[in-house]
Amino acid sequence: MNTLIDELKQLIIRVLDLEDVTPADIDPQAPLFGDGLGLDSIDALELGVAIQKHYHITLDATSAETRQHFYSLANLAKFITERQAS
Amino acid sequence: MNAADKIILFSGQRPQLSATQYRVVAYTGNGELLADDFHARVAGIARHLRQRPEQRWALVCDDTFWFAVGFLALARARKTLIFPQASGPANVAEAQAAAVLTDQPTRFPSLVTLDVAAVTESGTAVGTDLDDELLIELYTSGSTGRPKRVDKLLGQLRAEVAALEVQWGQTLGDAVVLATVPHHHLYGLLFRVLWPLWAGRPFYAPTCEQAFEFNTAASRFGRCLMVSSPAFLTRVTDFGRLQPSDAFRAVFSSGAPLPEATAAKIANESGRAAIEVYGSTETGGIAWRDWEPEVGQTPWHCLTGVEIAAPGNTPGLLRVRSPWTWRADWVETGDLGQALAQRRFLLHGRADSVLKVEDKRVSLAEMERHLVAHEFVSEARLLVLKGKRSSVGAVVVLSAAGRRQLQQAGAQKVRKLLLEMLRTWYEPVLVPRKWRFVESLPGNAMGKIESARLQALFTERG
Numbered sequence: 001m002n003t004l005i006d007e008l009k010q011l012i013i014r015v016l017d018l019e020d021v022t023p024a025d026i027d028p029q030a031p032l033f034g035d036g037l038g039l040d041s042i043d044a045l046e047l048g049v050a051i052q053k054h055y056h057i058t059l060d061a062t063s064a065e066t067r068q069h070f071y072s073l074a075n076l077a078k079f080i081t082e083r084q085a086s
Numbered sequence: 087m088n089a090a091d092k093i094i095l096f097s098g099q100r101p102q103l104s105a106t107q108y109r110v111v112a113y114t115g116n117g118e119l120l121a122d123d124f125h126a127r128v129a130g131i132a133r134h135l136r137q138r139p140e141q142r143w144a145l146v147c148d149d150t151f152w153f154a155v156g157f158l159a160l161a162r163a164r165k166t167l168i169f170p171q172a173s174g175p176a177n178v179a180e181a182q183a184a185a186v187l188t189d190q191p192t193r194f195p196s197l198v199t200l201d202v203a204a205v206t207e208s209g210t211a212v213g214t215d216l217d218d219e220l221l222i223e224l225y226t227s228g229s230t231g232r233p234k235r236v237d238k239l240l241g242q243l244r245a246e247v248a249a250l251e252v253q254w255g256q257t258l259g260d261a262v263v264l265a266t267v268p269h270h271h272l273y274g275l276l277f278r279v280l281w282p283l284w285a286g287r288p289f290y291a292p293t294c295e296q297a298f299e300f301n302t303a304a305s306r307f308g309r310c311l312m313v314s315s316p317a318f319l320t321r322v323t324d325f326g327r328l329q330p331s332d333a334f335r336a337v338f339s340s341g342a343p344l345p346e347a348t349a350a351k352i353a354n355e356s357g358r359a360a361i362e363v364y365g366s367t368e369t370g371g372i373a374w375r376d377w378e379p380e381v382g383q384t385p386w387h388c389l390t391g392v393e394i395a396a397p398g399n400t401p402g403l404l405r406v407r408s409p410w411t412w413r414a415d416w417v418e419t420g421d422l423g424q425a426l427a428q429r430r431f432l433l434h435g436r437a438d439s440v441l442k443v444e445d446k447r448v449s450l451a452e453m454e455r456h457l458v459a460h461e462f463v464s465e466a467r468l469l470v471l472k473g474k475r476s477s478v479g480a481v482v483v484l485s486a487a488g489r490r491q492l493q494q495a496g497a498q499k500v501r502k503l504l505l506e507m508l509r510t511w512y513e514p515v516l517v518p519r520k521w522r523f524v525e526s527l528p529g530n531a532m533g534k535i536e537s538a539r540l541q542a543l544f545t546e547r548g
Contacts, residue, residue: 063292064115
């Protein structure tokens with residue numbers, strides 16, 4: 001799980017072209033959007049696309065579930081792990 | 087009285103749908119909200135609002151179901167409806183609202199609020215028409231450095247919704263309305279809230295943030311339409327996945343022109359051309375077009391009731407008049423147009439300096455004014471950076487206080503504090519993503535700031 005979280009940190013910084021953010025700056029429990037890392041709706045979309053491509057998974061969820069899965073890095077890692085297993 | 091009789095949002099002729107189609111007003115993530123409940127809430131909140139002394143109410147809701155309830159309740163109570171430019175406390179204060187009707191009361195600790203979800207009064211729906219002269223205030227970015235207020239009368243919105251139904255009602259039938267755009271700007275207000283309410287089409291209350299949510303929703307509802315924008319549609323990788331493919335009765339796109347490649351991709355993969363809608367907060371809807379292969383620039387068709395004025399031989403300022411422009415009078419669009427035969431025209435970009443970042447109009451002068459007002463900043467220049475996405479870049483000369491903060495806490499902390507301030511005013515997509523702190527703004531020998539040299543500050547560091 002920790003490897004996956006580290007990998008996701010790199011992916012987020014690279015795909016979203018975040019300047020002056022290092023992996024250490026991203027708290028896995030903190031919100032990705034709004035007050036936490038400060039990502040926006042375009043980042044959410046790009047991240048969704050990148051995850052499906054990178055991990056070869058097809059995502060399927062309602063809006064409320066999606067919000068939960070994309071809330072933090074830790075939630076996202078859990079979501080990806082579940083989808084890879086299924 | 088059946089549910090259909092109770093949804094009296096507007097006077098005038100209504101679409102012919104069966105009563106069962108009016109039964110569900112909205113779908114949530116996993117449930118449905120019925121018309122009877124909806125109208126009892128509207129009536130109860132309206133009754134409560136009538137007893138309140140405040141006349142000017144901002145409506146700020148995250149959830150579209152509560153937004154719809156709030157809209158109708160305020161309209162029934164004959165309050166002035168205000169939609170601030172964004173959903174922060176600073177936006178509400180700028181719009182000079184006396185109170186806020188909201189589903190997020192904790193966001194506005196220093197303002198008078200009413201929690202739309204907490205009103206326990208309920209009432210029986212009263213089948214009276216709403217006042218067409220009711221004032222609605224919307225905000226958009228102007229070019230002058232301050233948010234621009236645009237006034238509408240409820241009757242204008244009613245007229246526009248009726249025109250949309252004439253144009254597309256038959257095609258859409260009883261499709262469920264899914265959306266990726268906010269409900270407090272005109273496009274979302276009309277397409278995802280008022281039009282569905284009036285036509286008796288259920289809407290999906292959450293805002294879809296990922297392309298795959300459409301698959302989930304499409305398989306749940308079987309029939310739907312999408313209210314979206316180029317910022318979203320250009321990032322959907324596979325429209326063939328929108329299954330079942332016949333579930334999508336229409337994909338609407340507005341906010342900016344849809345790139346040719348995306349329009350072609352939608353048509354090829356989903357088997358249905360996206361419907362682009364052209365309009366603005368000031369003018370309301372103006373025209374539409376379906377993408378057609380191999381025509382170069384596809385012409386725009388005026389919506390029913392819209393008149394345009396533009397030169398025919400060369401691009402010139404496009405003017406518009408319709409039943410939903412203010413007092414049905416001519417309005418300048420700020421866009422360059424060229425009239426064609428049969429109420430069609432071509433667009434050729436902006437006539438002024440208004441910019442768009444991911445389909446959202448932004449005034450950089452206004453944002454610079456906010457930055458310079460901060461104690462850390464003495465000068466600021468903003469620019470639009472082009473890349474995989476468009477975004478705002480900030481070049482900032484710090485004040486003495488700002489420099490002290492930079493030395494003590496570092497650039498990251500200074501950037502964070504400035505971003506926090508800007509986020510109280512702006513939607514997340516518009517706040518600067520890249521920052522450069524400089525000793526002085528790059529000027530030429532004449533003292534003029536050169537945009538090429540500002541741009542270079544961002545390309546040099548990759």
